[in-house]
Each structure stands twice: as structure tokens, then as C-alpha cells.
Amino acid sequence: MPGELFAVELIEPGPAGPPVLPASVVPLPEEALASWLLRYAAPFGIAPEPLLLGDAEAALAADPDWWRNPDPLIVAAIAGATGISANVILAMSFASWCELGRDDGVPDRFARQRFISPKPLLRARHIGICPACLSDDEEPYIRRDWTLTWAACCSIHRTALVRVCPECGGKLRLRSLKSREFFTADRCGRCSAHLACVPVRLVPEAVVELQRRLIQGRVAGEIVLPELGVISWPVAVALFDALLGIVWLDTRPKSREQFFARIEKDLCCDPLGDAADSAAAITILAWMLEDWPNHMHVATATLRAVRPRRQMQRWPHLVPEVRSKIERILFSAWPDERHPQNRAWWREWIDTLPETGAELRRQAACERIPHRRARLLALADVRDGMPVEAAAEVAQIIPRTLYNWLRHGAEGGLDAALERPRWEYLTELQTKELIDWIAATPPNGPRWRCNRVANEAVRRFGVEITAHVAARLLRRYGPWPRHRPKPKRRLTVAPVYD
Numbered sequence: 001m002p003g004e005l006f007a008v009e010l011i012e013p014g015p016a017g018p019p020v021l022p023a024s025v026v027p028l029p030e031e032a033l034a035s036w037l038l039r040y041a042a043p044f045g046i047a048p049e050p051l052l053l054g055d056a057e058a059a060l061a062a063d064p065d066w067w068r069n070p071d072p073l074i075v076a077a078i079a080g081a082t083g084i085s086a087n088v089i090l091a092m093s094f095a096s097w098c099e100l101g102r103d104d105g106v107p108d109r110f111a112r113q114r115f116i117s118p119k120p121l122l123r124a125r126h127i128g129i130c131p132a133c134l135s136d137d138e139e140p141y142i143r144r145d146w147t148l149t150w151a152a153c154c155s156i157h158r159t160a161l162v163r164v165c166p167e168c169g170g171k172l173r174l175r176s177l178k179s180r181e182f183f184t185a186d187r188c189g190r191c192s193a194h195l196a197c198v199p200v201r202l203v204p205e206a207v208v209e210l211q212r213r214l215i216q217g218r219v220a221g222e223i224v225l226p227e228l229g230v231i232s233w234p235v236a237v238a239l240f241d242a243l244l245g246i247v248w249l250d251t252r253p254k255s256r257e258q259f260f261a262r263i264e265k266d267l268c269c270d271p272l273g274d275a276a277d278s279a280a281a282i283t284i285l286a287w288m289l290e291d292w293p294n295h296m297h298v299a300t301a302t303l304r305a306v307r308p309r310r311q312m313q314r315w316p317h318l319v320p321e322v323r324s325k326i327e328r329i330l331f332s333a334w335p336d337e338r339h340p341q342n343r344a345w346w347r348e349w350i351d352t353l354p355e356t357g358a359e360l361r362r363q364a365a366c367e368r369i370p371h372r373r374a375r376l377l378a379l380a381d382v383r384d385g386m387p388v389e390a391a392a393e394v395a396q397i398i399p400r401t402l403y404n405w406l407r408h409g410a411e412g413g414l415d416a417a418l419e420r421p422r423w424e425y426l427t428e429l430q431t432k433e434l435i436d437w438i439a440a441t442p443p444n445g446p447r448w449r450c451n452r453v454a455n456e457a458v459r460r461f462g463v464e465i466t467a468h469v470a471a472r473l474l475r476r477y478g479p480w481p482r483h484r485p486k487p488k489r490r491l492t493v494a495p496v497y498d
């Protein structure tokens with residue numbers, strides 16, 4: 001008898017004594033508020049909203065999804081009319097969830113759709129159902145967690161939620177609370193197909209576990225991921241976006257096929273398919289997080305995806321603190337994007353430089369050689385505590401160049417930081433000699449590599465030239481046909497979703 005579960009709440013007396021509910025319409029375990037309201041109103045032949053809400057409350061219920069996070073006035077009105085306590089009503093909504101965001105309500109939040117369409121389809125009320133749960137029910141009803149658009153499975157039966165009616169192909173939706181049509185939770189709203197008999201698919205344990213963690217963590221707003229520790233929900237959403245972006249953005253169908261085949265083999269799950277929904281997304285994430293960071297490396301390699309640092313350029317709208325957390329997670333998982341232990345070892349040099357920022361700037365003002373002046377100004381900014389990235393931007397150079405100057409300074413003192421590398425000292429005559437030597441090679445021989453030129457410069461003149469300069473000499477004066485430059489790979493920026 002399901003009513004017994006809520007017997008305690010039912011005792012609570014209202015001012016005029018609680019109305020006695022027929023046993024068939026008491027809230028059932030884990031039920032969604034909307035489902036209960038529909039069941040409650042069904043025998044009256046009136047839609048739940050006009051039945052239970054006055055004019056004032058109806059104005060607050062303009063959003064058809066209001067029941068996810070109901071206004072206290074609405075809760076009070078429903079409690080008064082039905083005799084069910086406010087706490088029980090609130091427990092059927094997501095009101096206790098920390099920062100209930102649109103992330104939980106946007107259709108297909110983690111599905112491929114999110115990455116390729118500029119705007120979410122704002123058709124809410126899509127739900128998934130567990131046929132096994134419905135067939136166990138004496139009185140069929142919709143569970144609250146089935147209304148999460150990113151939910152993948154039923155945690156009791158470990159089956160994939162069914163989101164599409166197998167008879168008519170329509171997406172399953174929760175009926176509107178303004179609708180007076182008779183509501184039965186176990187029937188398709190379009191064709192009345194019986195949903196409790198739909199065949200079920202089992203989902204991998206890892207998927208059940210990840211979904212359990214996500215739902216459990218939503219109350220506190222923090223998700224515990226065994227490999228990554230505790231992360232807040234906004235960071236988790238951005239991280240999942242970034243990880244799924246590796247899969248969906250600028251990858252070839254063939255690579256994705258190969259990648260999915262690996263997941264299907266590892267998790268022994270059904271084919272993920274290229275039009276993946278949120279359930280497939282949770283499966284992909286569960287696999288990626290399972291053997292972190294190895295699986296992410298496999299993903300990037302199999303999908304021939306760009307490296308994390310470039311991946312992050314897809315998400316220009318992220319708030320800085322979320323971005324820095326995502327970057328820390330992704331870059332620390334990536335051996336050559338991770339900063340070495342002795343990173344910023346030059347920091348001590350610049351911080352303890354006898355010249356202050358102002359003095360470096362004064363020195364720059366008297367400096368006649370342009371490249372020395374530019375370096376003095378950039379170093380002055382870092383000396384004053386400006387981050388290297390910002391100082392590089394002011395100097396209109398890439399950060400790596402400024403890091404090189406700092407490194408040279410820390411190794412050889414301020415003057416070393418101001419000087420250009422020694423290749424600048426190839427005299428005109430020496431350069432001409434190298435050019436003649438390069439141009440004299442027979443054109444049908446193998447193409448030279450730049451280190452051959454660099455070694456020759458050291459051998460002939462004792463001057464080190466960079467690979468970049470050597471390559472430029474070869475390109476310009478070598479007798480070989482020119483390489484056509486490779487077009488830069490496209491980088492799709494993800495659509496903004498909030």
C-alpha cells in the first residue's frame with residue numbers, strides 16, 4: 001500500500017482539517033511533482049493548474065516547467081488544496097538542488113545536438129521512462145529523475161531510459177499541467193502505445209555509477225568523481241562539454257566510428273550511434289573518466305582531435321574561474337601540456353632584479369635599439385607583477401617569446417634577456433656563402449632538412465642559427481619544389497548555451 005509511506009505527512013492537520021485523499025492519488029516514491037498533479041487531477045476531468053491554483057498562483061506558473069522549482073506560494077496553494085505537506089511537495093521537485101540551472105532542463109543537454117546546433121530546441125517536458133518500473137507499478141507514475149534531460153538509465157533496473165515511443169516514433173513528453181486530457185503514465189501521449197511492455201536494454205555499470213554520482217551530487221552542487229576529486233556542478237558541466245567537444249567538434253565520422261567501437265568493446269554496450277543522445281553522452285563520459293587520463297589520451301588520438309590547449313579555444317564564453325579549473329584538469333592530464341615542477345624558475349630572477357619596473361622603463365626610454373627597448377618594457381611589466389600572458393599581449397608578442405626572454409635573463413643576466421639570439425650575427429658574407437652552398441645542390445637529390453644547414457653554419461662560422469632561420473634559407477634558396485603550406489585546421493567554436 002503506497003499511501004503508508006507518507007502516512008506521517010498526512011497526519012499534519014490543516015486549519016479546516018485535511019481533505020482525505022483517495023489512496024490512488026497520494027504521492028508515490030520518487031514521483032515527479034507534475035506526474036502527481038496530473039494523477040491527482042485526472043479523476044476530476046480538469047487540468048491540474050485550474051483545479052489547484054488560484055489566479056495569483058496561476059500567474060506564477062507561466063513557465064510550463066514551474067513544477068521543477070515551484071514558487072512557495074504555489075506550494076502553499078497545492079498543500080492547502082490537497083492536504084499534502086509542503087515538504088512532500090517540494091521533495092517531488094528539484095527545489096533542494098543547488099543552483100538548479102537550465103542545464104537540467106535543456107533538452108538533450110549533453111547530446112550531440114548541443115554541439116552542432118546554435119540554439120537548444122526549447123521543447124521541454126521530454127522525459128525518459130523505465131518500462132520495467134512502469135510494469136512493476138500498481139499505479140503507473142513518472143519518476144522525478146526521469147524528467148532530467150540528461151538522465152540515461154534507471155538505477156533500479158540498470159536499463160536505458162526509453163525516450164522515444166517504439167510505436168509512433170514520437171519523443172515521450174510529460175503532459176502539460178494545463179491539459180485536461182486523461183493522464184496515464186504508462187501510455188504514449190500520441191498513440192497510446194503501452195510503454196510498460198517496451199523491450200529494455202541493460203546499460204553498463206559505469207554509466208549507472210556516473211549517473212548516480214551526478215544526481216547525488218546535485219543537491220550539494222558538488223560532484224564527486226573518483227579520478228578528479230570534488231568539482232562543482234558548473235565546472236562539471238563545462239568539463240563534460242569540453243570532453244564531449246573533443247568527440248563531436250571537427251572530427252571525422254570514420255574516426256568517431258573507431259572511437260565508439262572502442263567504447264562499445266570496453267563497456268560491452270549497445271552501439272552508440274552517430275546521432276548520440278544524452279544517454280550516449282553519459283556513456284562516453286563514463287568511459288573517458290573511468291581510466292583517467294589514459295582514456296582521454298586514447299580519445300584524442302583516435303579522434304585525431306586537437307590538443308587540449310586548442311580545444312579550450314572553443315569555449316570563449318566560459319567564466320574565468322570555471323575556465324581555469326577546466327584547464328587545470330585537462331592540462332594536468334596531458335603530459336606535455338603540464339607545466340614542469342620547476343616552472344617559473346626564472347621568477348626569482350625577475351622578482352629580485354636590482355632594477356625596479358620604473359627603472360627598467362627609464363632605461364627603455366634611453367635605449368636606441370628597438371628590440372632592446374621592447375624587451376625592457378615587457379620585462380618592466382613582469383617585474384611589476386603583471387602576468388606573463390598579459391605582458392606579452394601588451395608587447396604584442398606571443399607569451400612563449402616573453403618566457404624565452406625571461407629564461408635568457410635568468411640564465412645570463414639582464415643583458416642576455418635584451419639580446420637577440422646569436423644567429424643574428426651571421427654576417428652578410430657568411431649568409432651569402434650559405435646561400436650559395438644551398439643553391440648549388442642538385443635539384444633531383446633528396447630534400448635537405450634544416451638541421452643540415454644549422455650544422456653547416458656552426459661548422460663554417462661557429463654561429464648557431466635557429467631551425468626557423470635554416471628552414472627559411474632552404475625554402476627560399478633550395479632548388480627543390482616548394483611545399484604547399486598546409487591549410488590550418490578548422491576550429492569550431494561551440495555554441496553558447498545559457
Ligand SMILES: [Zn+2]
Binds near residue numbers: 157158
Ligand atoms: Zn526501472
Ligand SMILES: [Zn+2]
Binds near residue numbers: 165168188
Ligand atoms: Zn507513440
